[in-house]
Amino acid sequence: MLSEHKLSLAAVGTGAGWVKHKLLLTDANPDQRKKAMEFVRGMIDFAGKFGAPTIIGSMQGRWGGDVTRERGLEQLAEAVGELADHAKQYRAPLLFEPLNRYETNFISTVDAGLDLLKKAGSDNGRLLCDLFHMNIEEQDIAASLRQAGKSLGHVHLADSNRRAAGGGHTDFAPIAKALRETGYNGFVSAEAMAGPGGPDEAAKMTIAAFRKFFA
Amino acid sequence: MLSEHKLSLAAVGTGAGWVKHKLLLTDANPDQRKKAMEFVRGMIDFAGKFGAPTIIGSMQGRWGGDVTRERGLEQLAEAVGELADHAKQYRAPLLFEPLNRYETNFISTVDAGLDLLKKAGSDNGRLLCDLFHMNIEEQDIAASLRQAGKSLGHVHLADSNRRAAGGGHTDFAPIAKALRETGYNGFVSAEAMAGPGGPDEAAKMTIAAFRKFFA
Numbered sequence: 001m002l003s004e005h006k007l008s009l010a011a012v013g014t015g016a017g018w019v020k021h022k023l024l025l026t027d028a029n030p031d032q033r034k035k036a037m038e039f040v041r042g043m044i045d046f047a048g049k050f051g052a053p054t055i056i057g058s059m060q061g062r063w064g065g066d067v068t069r070e071r072g073l074e075q076l077a078e079a080v081g082e083l084a085d086h087a088k089q090y091r092a093p094l095l096f097e098p099l100n101r102y103e104t105n106f107i108s109t110v111d112a113g114l115d116l117l118k119k120a121g122s123d124n125g126r127l128l129c130d131l132f133h134m135n136i137e138e139q140d141i142a143a144s145l146r147q148a149g150k151s152l153g154h155v156h157l158a159d160s161n162r163r164a165a166g167g168g169h170t171d172f173a174p175i176a177k178a179l180r181e182t183g184y185n186g187f188v189s190a191e192a193m194a195g196p197g198g199p200d201e202a203a204k205m206t207i208a209a210f211r212k213f214f215a
Numbered sequence: 216m217l218s219e220h221k222l223s224l225a226a227v228g229t230g231a232g233w234v235k236h237k238l239l240l241t242d243a244n245p246d247q248r249k250k251a252m253e254f255v256r257g258m259i260d261f262a263g264k265f266g267a268p269t270i271i272g273s274m275q276g277r278w279g280g281d282v283t284r285e286r287g288l289e290q291l292a293e294a295v296g297e298l299a300d301h302a303k304q305y306r307a308p309l310l311f312e313p314l315n316r317y318e319t320n321f322i323s324t325v326d327a328g329l330d331l332l333k334k335a336g337s338d339n340g341r342l343l344c345d346l347f348h349m350n351i352e353e354q355d356i357a358a359s360l361r362q363a364g365k366s367l368g369h370v371h372l373a374d375s376n377r378r379a380a381g382g383g384h385t386d387f388a389p390i391a392k393a394l395r396e397t398g399y400n401g402f403v404s405a406e407a408m409a410g411p412g413g414p415d416e417a418a419k420m421t422i423a424a425f426r427k428f429f430a
Contacts, residue, residue: 100317102317102318103317135350135351135375135384136350136351136375136376137376138376138384139376139378139382139383139384140384141384160350160351161351161352161353161354163354167354168353168354169350169353169354169355169356
């Protein structure tokens with residue numbers, strides 16, 4: 001269907017792994033971690049058919065209770081390394097998404113994300129940078145995108161309040177400039193919530209922002 | 216002690232009501248709501264001795280489960296009206312703080328906060344605007360402060376990432392301008408987390424930001 005319409009699949013998420021199946025790559029229970037790995041491997045195999053990357057976001061979990069920060073970070077790095085290597089056969093990277101402090105206490109910044117990729121050890125892991133999360137966590141969004149540099153695999157475009165670009169106060173000009181100057185040529189896809197004008201308005205706002213800043 | 220040192224108490228929070236005692240003004244259980252009211256009344260009586268206002272923040276709770284949005288908002292408005300009236304005897308307002316979407320699903324914006332104050336019906340309720348929460352929720356922080364206008368009772372100064380002003384990417388110049396132009400002459404107090412430089416550095420950053428933008 002995608003090729004019929006000359007569309008390509010930007011990336012495949014694994015949010016359902018956590019939201020629907022309660023699977024985390026850092027679960028204290030090894031059986032659950034194994035199931036989480038199987039779930040993501042299945043998503044990689046699916047996405048791979050379209051040459052699309054797979055995203056690890058909420059499946060990173062959070063530390064607390066039975067999960068210590070140190071042990072969890074080790075397990076996460078190991079998982080990301082293994083899954084990124086698995087994705088190689090499809091010539092598509094594994095995308096790791098830092099989430100804001102309310103959604104995880106593991107990896108919330110580009111800096112921490114780069115550290116994780118380094119520990120993971122695969123050459124096929126990249127960061128997915130979501131501008132909504134970055135608005136909360138990064139000291140300087142454009143500078144962090146530059147820091148991500150060649151490890152930047154995907155950008156989720158959303159405004160400061162997670163509405164479509166233009167619905168909040170994020171200054172997109174320096175962001176677009178940073179992406180151009182670091183030679184980023186991957187996808188910038190919209191992940192935003194509809195505002196008062198509904199999804200059509202959100203789509204129109206996003207298209208206008210793409211044209212203005214990223215064309 | 217405060218008067219000895221020529222300090223004044225800016226405001227008294229009620230976060231412990233929720234964090235420590237699990238008391239919410241919107242609890243489905245009427246006994247718990249009654250306890251929550253008693254707790255806040257006690258804080259108002261304490262703060263009142265110093266002529267200081269009391270803050271309702273996390274005690275607003277969230278809807279879901281046994282608590283419907285509509286019923287919770289009614290209870291919240293009623294509670295805020297009653298508590299604001301109770302604070303009148305101390306010539307100090309009751310401050311209501313909108314919190315970002317992760318901390319409440321009731322009141323997250325100035326717009327919703329103004330609505331609540333209107334429904335509450337007291338002339339002694341004001342908004343506490345926290346710049347960290349506003350960075351996530353407001354389309355335009357300065358415009359929202361102008362909208363709050365005479366209902367603005369207090370400002371919590373924090374940067375986009377909740378570090379001290381200067382530690383994130385918030386543009387404080389238009390914010391300070393909006394506060395000047397609306398004739399705001401209340402407190403701007405720092406509520407921020409220490410960064411890598413520790414609390415001393417956070418205090419220095421805050422003082423520098425005050426001098427630069429708010430002096």
